[in-house]
Amino acid sequence: EVQLVESGGGLVKPGGSLRLSCEASGFTFSSYSMNWVRQAPGKGLEWVSSISSSSSYIYYADSMKGRFTISRDNAKNSLYLQMNSLRGEDSAVYYCARESGTISGVLVDPWGQGTLVTVSS
Amino acid sequence: DIQMTQSPSSLSASVGDRVTITCRASQGITNYLAWFQQKPGKAPKSLIYAASSLQSGVPSKFSGSGSGTDFTLTISSLQPEDFATYYCQQYNSYPRTFGQGTRLEIK
Numbered sequence: 001e002v003q004l005v006e007s008g009g010g011l012v013k014p015g016g017s018l019r020l021s022c023e024a025s026g027f028t029f030s031s032y033s034m035n036w037v038r039q040a041p042g043k044g045l046e047w048v049s050s051i052s053s054s055s056s057y058i059y060y061a062d063s064m065k066g067r068f069t070i071s072r073d074n075a076k077n078s079l080y081l082q083m084n085s086l087r088g089e090d091s092a093v094y095y096c097a098r099e100s101g102t103i104s105g106v107l108v109d110p111w112g113q114g115t116l117v118t119v120s121s
Numbered sequence: 122d123i124q125m126t127q128s129p130s131s132l133s134a135s136v137g138d139r140v141t142i143t144c145r146a147s148q149g150i151t152n153y154l155a156w157f158q159q160k161p162g163k164a165p166k167s168l169i170y171a172a173s174s175l176q177s178g179v180p181s182k183f184s185g186s187g188s189g190t191d192f193t194l195t196i197s198s199l200q201p202e203d204f205a206t207y208y209c210q211q212y213n214s215y216p217r218t219f220g221q222g223t224r225l226e227i228k
Contacts, residue, residue, distance in 0.1 A: 035217075037165075045157070045165060045208050047217040059215040062122075095164055105171030106212045108155060111164040 002026040002110055004096050009115030016086050016119070022079040022096030022112055030054075030074035033099040035108060036081050038092040038117075046092070049081065050099070086119045093117075123147050123211050127220035133228040138199045142223045144192045144209035153213035156185055156194045159222075160205045168207075169194065201227070 008020040022034070036048040049070040050059045058070055069082040079096050093114040100107040124147035134140050144154065152172035157165040167176045169185035172192055182197045196203055204227050209220040 044222045045159075045210070045219045047210070047219065050215070050217070061216045097165075102170070102174075104174040105153060106155070107167060107170045107176065108157075108210075108212075109167035109176060111166070113164055 004112035006112045006115035020081040024077045029077040040092040125220040131224040142194045150213035
């Protein structure tokens with residue numbers, strides 16, 4: 001079964017740091033690009049960052065550039081999001097999601113269950 | 122950045138109804154558009170990619186169409202499990218952007 005499991009969320013003070021992890025199983029992790037998407041409480045989905053299969057290509061949403069770092073360890077089947085200089089508006093559920101390139105287009109599926117980050121003093 | 126605008130923001134419908142949700146891109150994205158369904162407290166689920174390709178396992182009552190800037194998601198014969206929030210997302214360019222969501226409620 002293809003599965004993604006996030007961890008590392010929690011309560012952190014403004015200005016603090018947190019590292020999220022996403023452990024993949026049931027597929028060849030090193031063959032897929034991966035994404036982080038977040039959702040603030042009661043709000044819509046917001047794309048955070050993407051990383052290609054070999055880490056050659058990395059992209060960030062503008063509001064996260066310079067503060068967040070996406071990375072992966074293909075040997076450990078794991079995706080990471082290092083978040084620094086956290087702000088209240090970064091409070092959200094963070095999801096990781098697999099990205100597949102198909103003949104027809106890009107498929108983002110499956111998604112993990114999410115991990116909650118709360119930034120508050 | 123490409124802005125994605127969904128309409129309506131919310132929609133009330135009855136079991137058995139057919140509904141259509143619209144997503145408009147601020148610039149052309151060919152067919153690089155996906156649709157997701159999200160139920161309360163759950164992760165999003167992929168329904169449609171490449172504007173009209175149905176994700177494996179998704180019932181054929183879901184269909185997508187459009188290209189360029191205007192896209193639609195149609196759900197035929199609504200069932201109780203279809204009442205959820207639906208999002209479009211463009212992947213034509215980075216940053217990848219989502220629509221604000223359409224909440225589909227039972228009338």
